[in-house]
Amino acid sequence: MMRASPARILLYVISALVLVYLIMPVLIIAPISFSGARFLSFPPPSFSTRWYQQYFSNPAWMQATRVTLTVAFLTVVIATPLGVAAAYAICQSKLRIMRIVHMALLLPLVVPIIITAVGIFFVYAKIGLVATMPGLVLANVMLGLPYVVISVLAGLQSFDPAQEMVARSLGMNRLRSFFAVTLPQIKSSVVAGGIFAFISAMDETIVALFISGGQYQPLTKRMFTALRDEIDPTIAAISTLMTAASFMLVLLATRLRRRNASC
Amino acid sequence: MLALVSPALLVILLLIVLPVGWLAWQSIYHDGFTLENYRRVFTEDIYWRSFALTFEISLAVTVIALLLGYPVAYLANSVPRGWSILILSLVVLPFWTSVLVRAYAWLALLQRTGVINQFLRYLEVISEPLALVHNTFGTVVATVHILLPFMVLPLYATMQKIPGDLMQAGASLGASPSLTFVRVFLPLSLPGVLAGCTMVFVLCLGFYITPELLGGGRTVMVSMLVSRNVELYNQFGAASAVAVVLLLSVLVIFFVVSRFISLDRVLGQR
Numbered sequence: 001m002m003r004a005s006p007a008r009i010l011l012y013v014i015s016a017l018v019l020v021y022l023i024m025p026v027l028i029i030a031p032i033s034f035s036g037a038r039f040l041s042f043p044p045p046s047f048s049t050r051w052y053q054q055y056f057s058n059p060a061w062m063q064a065t066r067v068t069l070t071v072a073f074l075t076v077v078i079a080t081p082l083g084v085a086a087a088y089a090i091c092q093s094k095l096r097i098m099r100i101v102h103m104a105l106l107l108p109l110v111v112p113i114i115i116t117a118v119g120i121f122f123v124y125a126k127i128g129l130v131a132t133m134p135g136l137v138l139a140n141v142m143l144g145l146p147y148v149v150i151s152v153l154a155g156l157q158s159f160d161p162a163q164e165m166v167a168r169s170l171g172m173n174r175l176r177s178f179f180a181v182t183l184p185q186i187k188s189s190v191v192a193g194g195i196f197a198f199i200s201a202m203d204e205t206i207v208a209l210f211i212s213g214g215q216y217q218p219l220t221k222r223m224f225t226a227l228r229d230e231i232d233p234t235i236a237a238i239s240t241l242m243t244a245a246s247f248m249l250v251l252l253a254t255r256l257r258r259r260n261a262s263c
Numbered sequence: 264m265l266a267l268v269s270p271a272l273l274v275i276l277l278l279i280v281l282p283v284g285w286l287a288w289q290s291i292y293h294d295g296f297t298l299e300n301y302r303r304v305f306t307e308d309i310y311w312r313s314f315a316l317t318f319e320i321s322l323a324v325t326v327i328a329l330l331l332g333y334p335v336a337y338l339a340n341s342v343p344r345g346w347s348i349l350i351l352s353l354v355v356l357p358f359w360t361s362v363l364v365r366a367y368a369w370l371a372l373l374q375r376t377g378v379i380n381q382f383l384r385y386l387e388v389i390s391e392p393l394a395l396v397h398n399t400f401g402t403v404v405a406t407v408h409i410l411l412p413f414m415v416l417p418l419y420a421t422m423q424k425i426p427g428d429l430m431q432a433g434a435s436l437g438a439s440p441s442l443t444f445v446r447v448f449l450p451l452s453l454p455g456v457l458a459g460c461t462m463v464f465v466l467c468l469g470f471y472i473t474p475e476l477l478g479g480g481r482t483v484m485v486s487m488l489v490s491r492n493v494e495l496y497n498q499f500g501a502a503s504a505v506a507v508v509l510l511l512s513v514l515v516i517f518f519v520v521s522r523f524i525s526l527d528r529v530l531g532q533r
Contacts, residue, residue, distance in 0.1 A: 011334055012338070018331045018334065022353060025372060026357050026360055026365070026368065028372060029368050029371070082271040083271060085268065086267065086272070089267035090268065093264035098268075104280075105272070105275060107280070108275070108279055111513075112469025112509060114471045114490065114506070115286065115489070116279055118503075118506055119279070119281075119282025119285055120279075120282045121493065122282065122286065122289065123285055138278060145274060149271070202361070206472065209490075210490075227363075235367055239361070239363075242360075246360060247359065250359045
Protein backbone atom coordinates (compact mmCIF):
# COMPACT_ATOMS: atom_id res chain seq x y z
CA MET A 1 0.00 0.00 0.00
CA MET A 2 1.26 3.40 -0.95
CA ARG A 3 2.16 5.81 1.81
CA ALA A 4 0.25 9.09 1.68
CA SER A 5 3.10 11.36 0.70
CA PRO A 6 2.57 15.13 0.58
CA ALA A 7 2.42 14.91 -3.22
CA ARG A 8 -0.28 12.27 -2.95
CA ILE A 9 -2.31 14.40 -0.53
CA LEU A 10 -1.97 17.36 -2.85
CA LEU A 11 -3.23 15.15 -5.69
CA TYR A 12 -6.31 14.19 -3.65
CA VAL A 13 -7.07 17.79 -2.73
CA ILE A 14 -6.70 19.14 -6.27
CA SER A 15 -8.76 16.30 -7.74
CA ALA A 16 -11.49 16.78 -5.14
CA LEU A 17 -11.67 20.50 -5.92
CA VAL A 18 -11.85 19.84 -9.65
CA LEU A 19 -14.63 17.30 -9.15
CA VAL A 20 -16.57 19.80 -7.03
CA TYR A 21 -16.12 22.36 -9.82
CA LEU A 22 -17.47 19.83 -12.31
CA ILE A 23 -20.48 18.78 -10.28
CA MET A 24 -21.53 22.03 -8.59
CA PRO A 25 -23.35 23.61 -11.54
CA VAL A 26 -25.32 20.42 -12.09
CA LEU A 27 -26.35 20.30 -8.45
CA ILE A 28 -27.17 23.98 -8.02
CA ILE A 29 -30.03 24.03 -10.52
CA ALA A 30 -32.48 21.80 -8.65
CA PRO A 31 -32.57 23.85 -5.39
CA ILE A 32 -33.02 27.07 -7.36
CA SER A 33 -35.91 25.53 -9.26
CA PHE A 34 -37.75 24.83 -5.99
CA SER A 35 -37.18 28.31 -4.61
CA GLY A 36 -40.12 30.50 -3.68
CA ALA A 37 -38.22 33.70 -4.41
CA ARG A 38 -38.77 35.76 -7.54
CA PHE A 39 -35.10 36.58 -7.71
CA LEU A 40 -32.31 34.19 -7.57
CA SER A 41 -31.05 33.58 -4.08
CA PHE A 42 -29.22 30.77 -2.44
CA PRO A 43 -30.01 29.01 -0.24
CA PRO A 44 -33.64 29.44 -1.34
CA PRO A 45 -35.70 31.31 1.27
CA SER A 46 -38.71 29.05 0.90
CA PHE A 47 -39.79 25.91 -0.86
CA SER A 48 -42.27 26.14 -3.71
CA THR A 49 -43.20 24.50 -6.95
CA ARG A 50 -44.39 27.72 -8.55
CA TRP A 51 -41.76 27.64 -11.30
CA TYR A 52 -42.86 24.16 -12.28
CA GLN A 53 -46.49 25.33 -12.28
CA GLN A 54 -45.49 28.29 -14.39
CA TYR A 55 -43.76 26.00 -16.85
CA PHE A 56 -46.61 23.54 -17.14
CA SER A 57 -49.28 26.24 -17.45
CA ASN A 58 -47.50 28.33 -20.07
CA PRO A 59 -48.71 27.46 -23.59
CA ALA A 60 -45.52 28.73 -25.24
CA TRP A 61 -43.28 26.51 -23.07
CA MET A 62 -45.62 23.58 -23.62
CA GLN A 63 -45.60 24.04 -27.38
CA ALA A 64 -41.79 24.22 -27.30
CA THR A 65 -41.70 21.03 -25.25
CA ARG A 66 -43.90 19.26 -27.77
CA VAL A 67 -41.59 20.41 -30.57
CA THR A 68 -38.49 19.18 -28.71
CA LEU A 69 -39.99 15.78 -27.94
CA THR A 70 -41.33 15.33 -31.47
CA VAL A 71 -38.02 16.31 -33.04
CA ALA A 72 -36.03 14.07 -30.70
CA PHE A 73 -38.37 11.14 -31.29
CA LEU A 74 -38.35 11.48 -35.08
CA THR A 75 -34.58 11.93 -35.02
CA VAL A 76 -34.16 8.59 -33.28
CA VAL A 77 -36.63 6.86 -35.59
CA ILE A 78 -34.76 8.07 -38.69
CA ALA A 79 -31.14 8.25 -37.53
CA THR A 80 -31.06 4.81 -35.89
CA PRO A 81 -31.80 2.66 -38.96
CA LEU A 82 -29.59 4.86 -41.16
CA GLY A 83 -26.75 4.63 -38.66
CA VAL A 84 -27.12 0.88 -38.14
CA ALA A 85 -27.12 0.20 -41.89
CA ALA A 86 -24.06 2.39 -42.37
CA ALA A 87 -22.15 0.91 -39.44
CA TYR A 88 -22.94 -2.62 -40.63
CA ALA A 89 -21.68 -1.84 -44.12
CA ILE A 90 -18.54 -0.16 -42.82
CA CYS A 91 -17.80 -3.16 -40.62
CA GLN A 92 -18.46 -5.83 -43.26
CA SER A 93 -17.10 -4.28 -46.40
CA LYS A 94 -13.45 -4.38 -47.26
CA LEU A 95 -13.72 -1.60 -49.83
CA ARG A 96 -11.16 1.10 -49.23
CA ILE A 97 -13.75 3.77 -49.80
CA MET A 98 -15.44 2.70 -46.55
CA ARG A 99 -12.70 4.39 -44.55
CA ILE A 100 -13.61 7.66 -46.22
CA VAL A 101 -17.31 6.97 -45.65
CA HIS A 102 -16.57 6.33 -41.99
CA MET A 103 -14.72 9.64 -41.70
CA ALA A 104 -17.54 11.44 -43.52
CA LEU A 105 -20.10 10.11 -41.05
CA LEU A 106 -18.08 11.60 -38.20
CA LEU A 107 -17.95 15.02 -39.87
CA PRO A 108 -20.73 16.47 -37.67
CA LEU A 109 -18.37 16.04 -34.70
CA VAL A 110 -15.46 17.74 -36.49
CA VAL A 111 -16.98 20.79 -38.14
CA PRO A 112 -17.61 23.54 -35.58
CA ILE A 113 -21.32 23.53 -34.94
CA ILE A 114 -21.73 27.24 -35.55
CA ILE A 115 -20.45 26.73 -39.12
CA THR A 116 -22.81 23.82 -39.70
CA ALA A 117 -25.67 25.91 -38.33
CA VAL A 118 -25.06 28.92 -40.56
CA GLY A 119 -24.48 26.70 -43.60
CA ILE A 120 -27.74 24.83 -43.06
CA PHE A 121 -29.52 28.13 -42.54
CA PHE A 122 -28.34 29.40 -45.94
CA VAL A 123 -29.35 26.18 -47.69
CA TYR A 124 -32.73 26.05 -45.93
CA ALA A 125 -33.37 29.68 -46.76
CA LYS A 126 -33.00 28.84 -50.47
CA ILE A 127 -35.35 25.88 -50.39
CA GLY A 128 -37.86 27.13 -47.84
CA LEU A 129 -37.11 24.78 -44.95
CA VAL A 130 -36.44 27.50 -42.36
CA ALA A 131 -38.88 27.40 -39.42
CA THR A 132 -40.32 24.05 -40.45
CA MET A 133 -40.54 20.74 -38.67
CA PRO A 134 -38.93 18.63 -41.44
CA GLY A 135 -36.01 21.05 -41.57
CA LEU A 136 -35.42 20.76 -37.84
CA VAL A 137 -35.70 16.97 -37.86
CA LEU A 138 -33.34 16.54 -40.82
CA ALA A 139 -30.65 18.68 -39.21
CA ASN A 140 -30.91 16.69 -36.00
CA VAL A 141 -30.75 13.38 -37.87
CA MET A 142 -27.45 14.54 -39.36
CA LEU A 143 -26.14 15.61 -35.94
CA GLY A 144 -27.27 12.36 -34.29
CA LEU A 145 -25.87 9.97 -36.90
CA PRO A 146 -22.29 9.88 -35.54
CA TYR A 147 -23.53 8.72 -32.12
CA VAL A 148 -25.46 5.82 -33.65
CA VAL A 149 -22.57 4.87 -35.94
CA ILE A 150 -19.96 4.97 -33.15
CA SER A 151 -22.12 2.98 -30.77
CA VAL A 152 -23.15 0.32 -33.30
CA LEU A 153 -19.60 -0.06 -34.67
CA ALA A 154 -18.43 -0.73 -31.13
CA GLY A 155 -21.16 -3.34 -30.77
CA LEU A 156 -20.30 -4.99 -34.08
CA GLN A 157 -16.65 -5.27 -33.09
CA SER A 158 -17.51 -7.69 -30.31
CA PHE A 159 -19.79 -9.70 -32.60
CA ASP A 160 -18.43 -12.69 -34.49
CA PRO A 161 -19.38 -12.27 -38.18
CA ALA A 162 -18.92 -16.03 -38.70
CA GLN A 163 -22.30 -16.54 -37.03
CA GLU A 164 -24.00 -14.64 -39.78
CA MET A 165 -22.06 -16.65 -42.36
CA VAL A 166 -23.42 -19.83 -40.75
CA ALA A 167 -26.97 -18.53 -40.98
CA ARG A 168 -26.45 -17.71 -44.62
CA SER A 169 -24.85 -21.05 -45.41
CA LEU A 170 -27.98 -22.62 -43.93
CA GLY A 171 -30.00 -20.85 -46.57
CA MET A 172 -31.09 -17.55 -45.02
CA ASN A 173 -30.64 -14.52 -47.21
CA ARG A 174 -28.50 -11.64 -46.04
CA LEU A 175 -31.40 -9.53 -44.83
CA ARG A 176 -33.02 -12.32 -42.83
CA SER A 177 -29.76 -13.45 -41.33
CA PHE A 178 -29.06 -9.88 -40.24
CA PHE A 179 -32.41 -9.56 -38.49
CA ALA A 180 -32.40 -13.08 -37.06
CA VAL A 181 -28.77 -13.44 -36.01
CA THR A 182 -26.83 -10.18 -35.97
CA LEU A 183 -29.35 -7.61 -34.80
CA PRO A 184 -30.44 -9.44 -31.62
CA GLN A 185 -26.82 -9.59 -30.53
CA ILE A 186 -26.00 -5.92 -31.13
CA LYS A 187 -29.44 -4.78 -29.95
CA SER A 188 -28.18 -3.01 -26.86
CA SER A 189 -25.59 -0.93 -28.70
CA VAL A 190 -28.29 0.01 -31.23
CA VAL A 191 -30.57 1.15 -28.42
CA ALA A 192 -27.69 2.98 -26.74
CA GLY A 193 -26.86 4.77 -30.00
CA GLY A 194 -30.52 5.74 -30.39
CA ILE A 195 -30.60 7.10 -26.85
CA PHE A 196 -27.53 9.23 -27.49
CA ALA A 197 -29.13 10.55 -30.69
CA PHE A 198 -32.23 11.42 -28.65
CA ILE A 199 -30.22 13.33 -26.06
CA SER A 200 -28.26 15.07 -28.80
CA ALA A 201 -31.51 16.24 -30.40
CA MET A 202 -33.01 17.24 -27.06
CA ASP A 203 -30.00 19.37 -26.10
CA GLU A 204 -29.23 20.80 -29.53
CA THR A 205 -29.33 24.58 -29.41
CA ILE A 206 -27.15 26.32 -31.95
CA VAL A 207 -28.60 24.93 -35.17
CA ALA A 208 -32.10 25.50 -33.79
CA LEU A 209 -31.22 29.14 -33.08
CA PHE A 210 -30.67 29.71 -36.77
CA ILE A 211 -33.18 27.47 -38.50
CA SER A 212 -36.16 27.22 -36.16
CA GLY A 213 -38.88 29.78 -35.76
CA GLY A 214 -42.57 30.48 -35.37
CA GLN A 215 -44.44 27.67 -33.71
CA TYR A 216 -41.64 25.19 -34.40
CA GLN A 217 -39.16 26.43 -31.84
CA PRO A 218 -37.67 23.79 -29.56
CA LEU A 219 -37.25 24.31 -25.81
CA THR A 220 -33.57 25.13 -26.08
CA LYS A 221 -34.18 28.03 -28.46
CA ARG A 222 -36.81 29.55 -26.17
CA MET A 223 -34.56 29.02 -23.16
CA PHE A 224 -31.65 30.71 -24.93
CA THR A 225 -33.75 33.73 -25.85
CA ALA A 226 -35.15 33.94 -22.35
CA LEU A 227 -31.66 33.73 -20.83
CA ARG A 228 -30.42 36.64 -22.91
CA ASP A 229 -33.14 38.84 -21.43
CA GLU A 230 -33.35 37.90 -17.77
CA ILE A 231 -32.82 35.06 -15.38
CA ASP A 232 -36.24 33.55 -14.95
CA PRO A 233 -36.37 30.67 -12.43
CA THR A 234 -38.81 28.92 -14.76
CA ILE A 235 -35.68 28.03 -16.73
CA ALA A 236 -34.26 26.37 -13.62
CA ALA A 237 -37.36 24.18 -13.46
CA ILE A 238 -37.06 23.25 -17.14
CA SER A 239 -33.31 22.66 -16.77
CA THR A 240 -33.90 20.35 -13.82
CA LEU A 241 -36.42 18.32 -15.79
CA MET A 242 -34.13 18.15 -18.83
CA THR A 243 -31.15 17.11 -16.73
CA ALA A 244 -33.17 14.43 -14.98
CA ALA A 245 -34.35 13.10 -18.35
CA SER A 246 -30.78 13.08 -19.74
CA PHE A 247 -29.38 11.27 -16.72
CA MET A 248 -32.02 8.59 -16.77
CA LEU A 249 -31.43 8.00 -20.46
CA VAL A 250 -27.64 7.92 -20.09
CA LEU A 251 -27.92 5.51 -17.19
CA LEU A 252 -30.08 3.28 -19.33
CA ALA A 253 -27.69 3.51 -22.29
CA THR A 254 -24.55 2.75 -20.26
CA ARG A 255 -26.23 -0.21 -18.55
CA LEU A 256 -27.22 -1.59 -21.93
CA ARG A 257 -23.70 -1.12 -23.22
CA ARG A 258 -22.15 -2.85 -20.24
CA ARG A 259 -24.47 -5.80 -20.63
CA ASN A 260 -23.52 -5.92 -24.27
CA ALA A 261 -19.82 -5.91 -23.49
CA SER A 262 -20.13 -8.86 -21.16
CA CYS A 263 -21.61 -11.28 -23.68
CA MET B 264 -22.71 -2.54 -49.13
CA LEU B 265 -22.61 0.86 -50.76
CA ALA B 266 -26.40 0.79 -50.92
CA LEU B 267 -26.49 0.38 -47.14
CA VAL B 268 -24.36 3.42 -46.42
CA SER B 269 -25.90 5.63 -49.05
CA PRO B 270 -28.92 6.93 -47.04
CA ALA B 271 -26.68 7.99 -44.15
CA LEU B 272 -24.12 9.37 -46.55
CA LEU B 273 -26.82 11.32 -48.38
CA VAL B 274 -27.90 12.96 -45.12
CA ILE B 275 -24.29 13.92 -44.42
CA LEU B 276 -23.76 15.23 -47.96
CA LEU B 277 -26.94 17.28 -48.03
CA LEU B 278 -26.82 18.62 -44.50
CA ILE B 279 -23.18 19.26 -43.83
CA VAL B 280 -21.04 18.95 -46.97
CA LEU B 281 -23.39 20.96 -49.16
CA PRO B 282 -24.01 23.71 -46.54
CA VAL B 283 -20.30 24.11 -45.85
CA GLY B 284 -19.58 24.10 -49.57
CA TRP B 285 -22.26 26.74 -50.00
CA LEU B 286 -20.58 28.86 -47.36
CA ALA B 287 -17.25 28.56 -49.13
CA TRP B 288 -18.84 29.50 -52.46
CA GLN B 289 -20.72 32.41 -50.96
CA SER B 290 -17.54 33.74 -49.39
CA ILE B 291 -15.91 34.23 -52.81
CA TYR B 292 -18.88 34.76 -55.10
CA HIS B 293 -21.33 37.63 -55.07
CA ASP B 294 -22.33 38.78 -58.56
CA GLY B 295 -18.90 37.64 -59.71
CA PHE B 296 -15.79 36.41 -57.99
CA THR B 297 -14.44 38.56 -55.23
CA LEU B 298 -11.91 38.31 -52.45
CA GLU B 299 -13.38 41.36 -50.76
CA ASN B 300 -14.75 39.30 -47.85
CA TYR B 301 -11.35 37.81 -47.12
CA ARG B 302 -9.68 41.19 -47.45
CA ARG B 303 -12.03 42.42 -44.74
CA VAL B 304 -11.41 39.43 -42.49
CA PHE B 305 -7.65 39.83 -42.72
CA THR B 306 -7.41 43.61 -42.57
CA GLU B 307 -10.31 45.00 -40.57
CA ASP B 308 -9.63 45.49 -36.91
CA ILE B 309 -12.80 43.96 -35.52
CA TYR B 310 -12.19 40.66 -37.31
CA TRP B 311 -8.52 40.49 -36.37
CA ARG B 312 -9.24 41.25 -32.76
CA SER B 313 -11.93 38.61 -32.61
CA PHE B 314 -9.69 35.92 -34.10
CA ALA B 315 -6.86 36.88 -31.76
CA LEU B 316 -9.19 36.84 -28.76
CA THR B 317 -10.63 33.47 -29.77
CA PHE B 318 -7.18 31.91 -30.06
CA GLU B 319 -6.12 33.45 -26.75
CA ILE B 320 -9.20 32.19 -24.95
CA SER B 321 -8.88 28.74 -26.54
CA LEU B 322 -5.25 28.56 -25.48
CA ALA B 323 -6.07 29.65 -21.93
CA VAL B 324 -8.96 27.19 -21.73
CA THR B 325 -6.75 24.36 -23.03
CA VAL B 326 -3.94 25.07 -20.55
CA ILE B 327 -6.35 25.37 -17.61
CA ALA B 328 -8.20 22.23 -18.65
CA LEU B 329 -4.89 20.35 -18.86
CA LEU B 330 -3.77 21.57 -15.43
CA LEU B 331 -7.13 20.61 -13.89
CA GLY B 332 -7.67 17.44 -15.89
CA TYR B 333 -4.26 15.79 -15.56
CA PRO B 334 -4.42 15.28 -11.78
CA VAL B 335 -7.96 13.91 -12.01
CA ALA B 336 -7.04 11.46 -14.78
CA TYR B 337 -3.89 10.49 -12.86
CA LEU B 338 -5.87 9.85 -9.69
CA ALA B 339 -8.55 7.87 -11.56
CA ASN B 340 -5.77 5.75 -13.05
CA SER B 341 -4.04 5.07 -9.73
CA VAL B 342 -6.94 4.10 -7.46
CA PRO B 343 -8.84 0.79 -7.25
CA ARG B 344 -11.41 0.17 -9.97
CA GLY B 345 -14.49 1.08 -7.94
CA TRP B 346 -13.06 4.50 -7.15
CA SER B 347 -11.95 5.16 -10.69
CA ILE B 348 -15.46 4.36 -11.97
CA LEU B 349 -16.85 6.85 -9.45
CA ILE B 350 -14.36 9.57 -10.47
CA LEU B 351 -14.98 9.01 -14.17
CA SER B 352 -18.76 9.07 -13.66
CA LEU B 353 -18.44 12.42 -11.91
CA VAL B 354 -16.41 13.65 -14.89
CA VAL B 355 -18.88 12.39 -17.46
CA LEU B 356 -22.03 13.40 -15.57
CA PRO B 357 -21.95 17.07 -16.62
CA PHE B 358 -21.05 15.91 -20.14
CA TRP B 359 -24.62 14.76 -20.67
CA THR B 360 -26.21 17.88 -19.26
CA SER B 361 -27.21 20.34 -21.94
CA VAL B 362 -24.57 23.02 -22.54
CA LEU B 363 -27.37 25.54 -22.23
CA VAL B 364 -28.36 24.25 -18.79
CA ARG B 365 -24.76 24.49 -17.64
CA ALA B 366 -24.41 28.02 -18.99
CA TYR B 367 -27.51 28.91 -17.00
CA ALA B 368 -26.07 27.27 -13.90
CA TRP B 369 -22.90 29.33 -14.23
CA LEU B 370 -24.96 32.50 -14.59
CA ALA B 371 -26.76 31.57 -11.38
CA LEU B 372 -23.46 30.88 -9.63
CA LEU B 373 -21.41 33.81 -10.85
CA GLN B 374 -23.70 36.80 -11.25
CA ARG B 375 -23.62 39.80 -8.89
CA THR B 376 -26.38 38.42 -6.71
CA GLY B 377 -25.30 34.87 -7.48
CA VAL B 378 -24.45 32.03 -5.16
CA ILE B 379 -20.69 32.63 -5.02
CA ASN B 380 -20.92 36.37 -4.41
CA GLN B 381 -23.54 35.87 -1.70
CA PHE B 382 -21.42 33.23 -0.06
CA LEU B 383 -18.29 35.39 -0.10
CA ARG B 384 -20.24 38.33 1.34
CA TYR B 385 -21.70 36.08 4.01
CA LEU B 386 -18.16 35.11 4.96
CA GLU B 387 -17.32 38.84 4.83
CA VAL B 388 -14.41 38.18 2.50
CA ILE B 389 -15.69 40.90 0.21
CA SER B 390 -17.96 43.88 0.74
CA GLU B 391 -18.86 44.56 -2.88
CA PRO B 392 -19.92 41.79 -5.24
CA LEU B 393 -17.18 40.70 -7.63
CA ALA B 394 -17.71 40.96 -11.37
CA LEU B 395 -17.44 37.26 -12.11
CA VAL B 396 -19.62 37.05 -15.18
CA HIS B 397 -20.52 39.03 -18.30
CA ASN B 398 -16.80 39.18 -19.04
CA THR B 399 -13.98 36.97 -20.25
CA PHE B 400 -13.52 35.44 -16.80
CA GLY B 401 -17.04 34.03 -16.72
CA THR B 402 -16.69 32.77 -20.27
CA VAL B 403 -13.47 30.91 -19.45
CA VAL B 404 -14.83 29.40 -16.21
CA ALA B 405 -17.90 27.99 -17.96
CA THR B 406 -16.04 26.92 -21.10
CA VAL B 407 -13.38 25.01 -19.15
CA HIS B 408 -16.19 23.34 -17.23
CA ILE B 409 -17.88 22.19 -20.41
CA LEU B 410 -14.70 21.02 -22.14
CA LEU B 411 -12.93 19.37 -19.19
CA PRO B 412 -14.34 15.87 -19.88
CA PHE B 413 -12.81 16.03 -23.38
CA MET B 414 -9.44 16.44 -21.66
CA VAL B 415 -9.83 13.89 -18.87
CA LEU B 416 -11.11 10.99 -20.99
CA PRO B 417 -8.24 10.76 -23.52
CA LEU B 418 -5.72 11.36 -20.72
CA TYR B 419 -7.21 8.53 -18.71
CA ALA B 420 -7.34 6.22 -21.75
CA THR B 421 -3.63 6.82 -22.41
CA MET B 422 -2.58 6.45 -18.78
CA GLN B 423 -4.44 3.13 -18.58
CA LYS B 424 -2.10 1.72 -21.21
CA ILE B 425 1.09 2.68 -19.35
CA PRO B 426 2.33 -0.54 -17.68
CA GLY B 427 2.64 -0.19 -13.91
CA ASP B 428 5.84 -2.29 -13.99
CA LEU B 429 7.68 0.59 -15.60
CA MET B 430 7.15 2.73 -12.53
CA GLN B 431 8.29 -0.09 -10.29
CA ALA B 432 11.33 -0.60 -12.48
CA GLY B 433 12.15 3.07 -12.12
CA ALA B 434 11.78 2.86 -8.36
CA SER B 435 13.87 -0.30 -8.11
CA LEU B 436 16.66 1.45 -9.98
CA GLY B 437 16.69 4.06 -7.24
CA ALA B 438 14.70 6.88 -8.79
CA SER B 439 12.48 8.88 -6.47
CA PRO B 440 8.70 8.80 -7.19
CA SER B 441 8.81 12.31 -8.62
CA LEU B 442 11.74 11.44 -10.87
CA THR B 443 10.00 8.29 -12.16
CA PHE B 444 6.93 10.40 -12.80
CA VAL B 445 8.83 13.05 -14.75
CA ARG B 446 11.12 10.68 -16.66
CA VAL B 447 8.81 7.72 -17.26
CA PHE B 448 5.12 8.40 -16.71
CA LEU B 449 4.84 11.93 -18.03
CA PRO B 450 6.52 11.25 -21.42
CA LEU B 451 4.39 8.13 -21.91
CA SER B 452 1.22 10.09 -21.24
CA LEU B 453 2.05 12.76 -23.82
CA PRO B 454 -0.08 11.23 -26.63
CA GLY B 455 -3.10 11.59 -24.33
CA VAL B 456 -2.09 15.16 -23.53
CA LEU B 457 -1.91 15.93 -27.23
CA ALA B 458 -5.27 14.25 -27.95
CA GLY B 459 -7.01 16.04 -25.09
CA CYS B 460 -5.49 19.44 -25.85
CA THR B 461 -6.40 19.15 -29.53
CA MET B 462 -10.02 18.32 -28.83
CA VAL B 463 -10.42 21.06 -26.21
CA PHE B 464 -8.67 23.70 -28.30
CA VAL B 465 -10.60 22.89 -31.47
CA LEU B 466 -13.97 22.73 -29.74
CA CYS B 467 -13.23 26.00 -27.97
CA LEU B 468 -12.41 27.78 -31.24
CA GLY B 469 -16.01 27.31 -32.36
CA PHE B 470 -17.73 27.81 -29.01
CA TYR B 471 -20.84 29.91 -29.13
CA ILE B 472 -23.26 29.50 -26.23
CA THR B 473 -20.98 30.31 -23.31
CA PRO B 474 -19.37 33.45 -24.78
CA GLU B 475 -22.76 34.66 -25.97
CA LEU B 476 -24.52 34.17 -22.63
CA LEU B 477 -21.63 34.74 -20.20
CA GLY B 478 -19.38 37.10 -22.15
CA GLY B 479 -21.58 40.12 -21.65
CA GLY B 480 -21.22 41.27 -25.25
CA ARG B 481 -17.58 42.23 -24.76
CA THR B 482 -16.05 38.84 -25.39
CA VAL B 483 -16.74 38.61 -29.12
CA MET B 484 -15.46 35.22 -30.19
CA VAL B 485 -15.33 34.18 -33.85
CA SER B 486 -18.55 32.19 -33.60
CA MET B 487 -20.36 35.35 -32.46
CA LEU B 488 -18.87 37.26 -35.35
CA VAL B 489 -20.41 34.69 -37.68
CA SER B 490 -23.82 34.79 -36.03
CA ARG B 491 -23.96 38.59 -35.78
CA ASN B 492 -23.00 38.99 -39.41
CA VAL B 493 -25.91 36.72 -40.29
CA GLU B 494 -28.57 37.78 -37.82
CA LEU B 495 -27.91 41.47 -37.27
CA TYR B 496 -26.13 42.78 -40.31
CA ASN B 497 -27.17 40.39 -43.09
CA GLN B 498 -23.54 40.27 -44.17
CA PHE B 499 -23.72 36.74 -45.51
CA GLY B 500 -20.49 36.98 -47.50
CA ALA B 501 -18.49 38.23 -44.54
CA ALA B 502 -20.04 35.63 -42.23
CA SER B 503 -19.13 32.91 -44.73
CA ALA B 504 -15.53 34.10 -45.03
CA VAL B 505 -15.14 34.11 -41.24
CA ALA B 506 -16.64 30.61 -41.09
CA VAL B 507 -14.29 29.35 -43.80
CA VAL B 508 -11.22 30.74 -42.04
CA LEU B 509 -12.40 29.17 -38.77
CA LEU B 510 -13.00 25.82 -40.45
CA LEU B 511 -9.62 25.90 -42.17
CA SER B 512 -7.92 26.62 -38.85
CA VAL B 513 -9.65 23.57 -37.36
CA LEU B 514 -8.72 21.34 -40.30
CA VAL B 515 -5.09 22.49 -40.26
CA ILE B 516 -4.87 21.69 -36.55
CA PHE B 517 -6.37 18.23 -37.09
CA PHE B 518 -4.00 17.63 -40.00
CA VAL B 519 -0.90 18.65 -38.05
CA VAL B 520 -1.94 16.59 -35.05
CA SER B 521 -2.67 13.55 -37.22
CA ARG B 522 1.02 13.46 -38.13
CA PHE B 523 1.80 12.64 -34.51
CA ILE B 524 -1.13 10.60 -33.24
CA SER B 525 -4.05 8.73 -34.79
CA LEU B 526 -7.12 10.91 -35.17
CA ASP B 527 -9.29 8.09 -33.84
CA ARG B 528 -7.64 8.79 -30.55
CA VAL B 529 -8.80 12.40 -30.65
CA LEU B 530 -12.31 11.78 -31.96
CA GLY B 531 -13.10 8.42 -30.44
CA GLN B 532 -13.72 9.68 -26.96
CA ARG B 533 -17.29 10.69 -27.12
